[in-house]
Amino acid sequence: MRDSVINCWDETHAGQIEPRDTRFDILSISMAIFGGHSKIIVDLLSSSHEWGCMHYREVDTTREFLLRLETGADWRTEIEEFAELKDIDAAWFNAMGAVQDAEVWFYDQTETEYNSVSFDEPLEIAACIGNISMLDDERFAHTHAVLSRPSGQALAGHLNAGTVFAGEVYLRALDTDLIREYDETTGLDLWL
Numbered sequence: 001m002r003d004s005v006i007n008c009w010d011e012t013h014a015g016q017i018e019p020r021d022t023r024f025d026i027l028s029i030s031m032a033i034f035g036g037h038s039k040i041i042v043d044l045l046s047s048s049h050e051w052g053c054m055h056y057r058e059v060d061t062t063r064e065f066l067l068r069l070e071t072g073a074d075w076r077t078e079i080e081e082f083a084e085l086k087d088i089d090a091a092w093f094n095a096m097g098a099v100q101d102a103e104v105w106f107y108d109q110t111e112t113e114y115n116s117v118s119f120d121e122p123l124e125i126a127a128c129i130g131n132i133s134m135l136d137d138e139r140f141a142h143t144h145a146v147l148s149r150p151s152g153q154a155l156a157g158h159l160n161a162g163t164v165f166a167g168e169v170y171l172r173a174l175d176t177d178l179i180r181e182y183d184e185t186t187g188l189d190l191w192l
C-alpha cells in the first residue's frame, strides 16, 4: 500500500508523460489515509498532477492588489519587490502603461537560448501579462508584453527590463508556491 503511494509521488515528479486517470490520484490518497501516512497525504495534495502531457495544479486566489509603478524604476523589478514585500510566492498579473526603454527577449527554440533586443525609445505598454513564481530561491516575475511605437507599430516579447514611465498593475495572489526548475525538453525553467 505504501509502495503505491510512493510510486504515484515519483511518477508525478519524474515528469513522465503517460496518460493517467485522476481517479488514480484519488485512490492513492485514500489508501494513504487508511495507511496513516499523513505526511505523504499532505505532499500529494499540494503537488502538481499530470493529465497526458499536461501538468496542472488547482489553486485558489487569496489577495488581490492594484499597483502604480514608480516612474524611473524597472518594470519587472517593481513587481518582484512588491511580491517580496507582501510575501507572495505565486501570482498572476496584467498591466498597462508606458516605458522609456525596453529590453525584450526572444527564445530561440533550436538553440534553446534567449536572444535579447533593446529599444532605447519611449514605448507604450499596450498589454502586459505575467506571473510570479520562485526561481533560484528568488521571486521572479515572468513578464510578457506588447509594446507600441508612436506609429502604432507593435513590438512584443518577453519583457526582461524596461524603465517605467507609468504603469498600472492588477495582481492576483494564489494560495500556493510555484517553483521553477530546469526542463530538459525545452531548456527553460518551468513550473509544476
Ligand code: ZN
Pocket: 142, 143, 144, 158
Ligand atoms: Zn517568457
